Amino acid sequence: MTALRAYLDWLEKREGRRFGDHDALWAWSVEDLDRFWLSIAEYYDVAFSARWSEVRSAEPMPRTRWFPGARLNWAEHALRRGADGDPALLCVSEGGGADPRVLTYAELRRSVAAAAAWLRREGVRPGDRVGAYLPNTEHAVIACLAAAAVGAVWSCCTPDFGADGTIGRLAQLEPTVLVAADGYHWNGREIDRREVVERLRAALPTLRRFVAVPYLGHPVPAGATPWEELLATDAPPEFAPVEFSHPLWVLFTSGTTGLPKGLVHGHGGITLEGLKWAGLYCGLRPGERMFTYTSTGWALWNMQLGALSHGATIVLYEGSPAGVVWEIAERTRADVMMLGAAVITASVPPPRPLRRLRHLLVSGSALPREGYRWVWEHVGADVRIDSTSGGTDVSGAFVGSNDDSPVRPGRIGGRLAGVDCAAWDEDGVPVVDDVGDLVVLQPMPSMPVHLWNDPDFTRYTESYFETWPGVWRHGDWVTFHSDGGVTIHGRSDSTLNRQGVRLGTGDFYDVLEALPEIAETLVIGVEQPDDGYWLGLFVVPAPGHTLDDALKRTIVATLRTRLTARHVPDEIVEAPGVPHTLTGKRLEVPVKKLLRGTPLERAANPASVDDPAVLRWYERFAAERRG
Template sequence: MTTENPQPQPLWQPDAQRVARARITTFQRWAADHHGAPAGGGYPALHRWSVDEPETFWEAVTEWFDVRFSAPYARVLGDRAMPGAQWFPGAKLNYAEHALRAAADRPDEPALLYVDETHDPHPVTWADLRRQVGSLAAELRALGVRPGDRVSGYLPNIPQAVVALLASAAVGAVWTSCAPDFGARSVLDRFQQVEPVVLFTVDGYRYGGKEHDRRDVVTELRRELPTLRATVHIPLLGTPAPEGALDWTALTSADTDPVFEQVPFDHPLWVLYSSGTTGLPKAIVQSQGGILVEHLKQLGLHCDLGPEDRFFWYTSTGWMMWNFLVSGLLTGTTIVLYDGSPGFPDTGAQWGVAERTGATLFGTSAAYVMACRKAGVHPARDHDLSAVQCVATTGSPLPPDGFRWLHDEVGEDLWIASVSGGTDVCSCFAGAVPTLPVYIGELQAPSLGTDLQSWDPDGNPLTDEVGELVVTAPMPSMPIRFWNDPDGSRYHDSYFDTYPGVWRHGDWITLTSRGSVVIHGRSDSTLNRQGVRMGSADIYEAVERLPEIRESLVIGVELPDGGYWMPLFVHLAPEATLDEALLTRIKQTIRAHLSPRHVPDEVIEVPGIPHTLTGKRIEVPVKRLLQGTPLDKAVNPGSVDNLDLLRFYEELARSRKRP
């Protein structure tokens, strides 16, 4: 695929004053004086230097942001191998200590603004956040929590979740969380892998104007997690603590200064969960130091955040963007926590939250932007969004119509940042740059310190052509390992089996000759629904418990208008009928055992499910057929057990006129 118009006009261009005051501009000038960075050439020159001289660049980042090393590092990059890169060996630090530094200078200003579906902001000051973290960290230590122990949260996006994460990091424990709309099986598939010793939980949550009681799920989690030493009850719906559970208020009411455990740079900070196409979700471990320096760079330079900003991203605790949002504290920024439906009481609700909180950077999903466009929402007409400098989107590529709509309906001088990264690195490979123009349908540029390339199947770099998204040099926030992967084989096979020593992410990408980036969607079969990634195996495991279902196949298809079509194909058992009763049971099963987000858009009966010759379900070729790829280009016919079945899916795609 070549670029049709090599010289399109930018939709937006920062003026000279905006470029001059951007933190990345000041950083480049300082790095030129102190570390030999190029003084001229703007962002492209700075990016080239950051990937050509990674040790110098990352050392400059730690100096610029005044990272506090309590023990010195021997060198910046001890081993450049992927996987297995060693960052800042010998160094010790603490992530939570850096997240709470602003409390010293601005104790009475808000660190958090919590908003629920009433849309009234509730502030938590820096001093109070630090005090609660100190109190809870001391209580965790009293419960016997030690560095390396896992602490889990079954929590919505509320201040208590931030306190629990930071207290866990303060003691050197490893945080992990799931949102309370996850069913028990989905949570256990994740938490049982890491064997938590403490569980923070709510009694329920509010969403779409309704209360959802989760006490039965909590009972099941406590029963099925035998390593738990304590459960901490947060009464979001006002119910008393269950028997044997500790009360949140009692653990966070002391006036205790936090003690920050000094841990090695590569000490685990948290476990995030992604999912491939088979087996349990991958338990991805990222380090205290790696996340600290990557997020300082991403938030402080690319997102241009500082103490005067308010950072709102619509997310849940089951998505890496929640962890990314919490890291806004590292730059002294006030972060906005919204707990509720993105479209309650109406589709434009998030714009109301941005107005009420004075958000300067508002992050959301591409799907939400497109939903607002289709619903005829007029954000700037109906809300005072004068504080909003940037609207950022992720979860899926923002379609061209989304760029135009934001420009027309939010502001002509709006910085639109479509960003792309992954749970796997808890950051962005490409996206926001405050000093570069914005072109419709494109991400502005690869991120600093990210050697992002597009490769053909033979590993040749491509420009202005679609290829595989690869990263050819290590990033500090790449996983230090997967949990329960002692020989590293699952980690290796997830990213490094296609191009040895090079990270292959699983996205189709174009790097333009102007230096911008276009993301075309997944090149694998991972489901990406509203920014929450889930493997097809999770769906199969739930659906195929039903006796009427012989086998199933689920596909997620990115649509040109920014939508996402997720059909579930079912091969029924003999005598079974796909009637309304069975349809209802299929959807209820997925909703209860996995997540409401992963209920399929349609359930379609098929004569059979195609497989490889080794018996693996064929997902990516079916996805390509549904996107309009001819059969001979979608699959190698010699690898398929029944080519006629694939012809059925090809004809289905043609008859539905789907892309």
């Protein structure tokens, strides 16, 4: 019996009605949203230390509060099910040998308890921030769980981010503790990040302690606490009971201007979403294994932690995916695998079909039709392919597959239970079998409780609710087909989304426009057919300079070292200027529309542009590029 069917059988007895399939579940879940989420809490026996006054407050999004008055701790739920001797983490590093490092549930519980006790001894209290700069290793999992156990707020940046991108995120949080590694592995090389870590320490004046993880074996710097010290003293497990919406972690996504947005997710919402998604949709049970290819800077890293709440094992891989993802899945005997579509399309076929893999989740973007056939031919004819789409914004998914939906190559299976989503046209009218804006009509527990440094919900409202008050506009173009399937067409705003990792355009401008050779830049990401993604950088050279090969090399090196290698442009083009609105904002979305083939008269109003001639240059460039 599948995990979904087991829940539906239980639900039929609870509700006294028939739930024949997932379609019936979804319809009921959005008709009686409160009772659905209450059923998830009851089915998975969520341990509330104090009872709620109501399931959901009456305020509209984004001020809705779930289970007000209830108290719990996410880390306690993550660690309560696995048997002591079962593996909790299997840790694989690039070039680290054939055998993974194994942490059993007993060892993970002991490490988390010790690290949490160290944090408490150092004065970390509920609401304090613990920042991290760590690769995808056991150190990140232990530190995240320990911070949550204390009630502190966790936020982690991947070490392939440079200093500026990391400082722009963590400095907003004013952390009291920083946990950072000396480097990471990539494509057969050890990438030393000690200089970035020192810049980060200097840019965070609120730090009281710095914990050094000597992952590459470098000496621990002066004034730092070695990682081993956190784990040296045994302590009884202790989980601070916090309010349902108490901040758990901050994930960063970026708008087109300003600092990256800090999305604050709560203990309770992430607990419920993780139980639902990993339980009903991944179908994980004790003894099963989930391998997610991700970095700590991607929401998939946080989502995979939901596997622990079901007593399953997480496979962590640190390194480049080139040529190894299927081998790691086979070597670690993964039952469920999650990775970006771009990783699949760039993969080397495994030497033979995987023996144990039953479920492949694809995120970041939808897997194209050819990708489905490739997986079934090379990975396994019986593997269930599950294209899913959600976001950092909700630390979860809106749409995906389920055990009752047919697998249609190139399509997503359907809406997920508890997610009242639809496609709306520009007038706010629901559309089916046509492209519209992805909207969510009722709140989800895992929506951000607020944005960081946004006490009056101004930025939150502008980001998601400005177009239609009280309705979440996600920023994706989507088609909900009449047969139940879903197609995601890409971002409708200007956020850059390569391989599922989002980056704001402002990050590019901050880094590149500090170069004396550059006057201004415009960066545009455009989704291409068959899961392609073109990232173009338009450069206006400073007076006396030209965009020659030397400057292009400088741009690439600067982005790799100060921002992220994942977002090095596919094409760097010299432009006569950058078009702006009359108030000075760069016209990123209109230029993106031109590059996607939208006529100029529909993409922008030249009368509202500071230099219409420059905009027409982009129109000509887009036409020539499309041929």
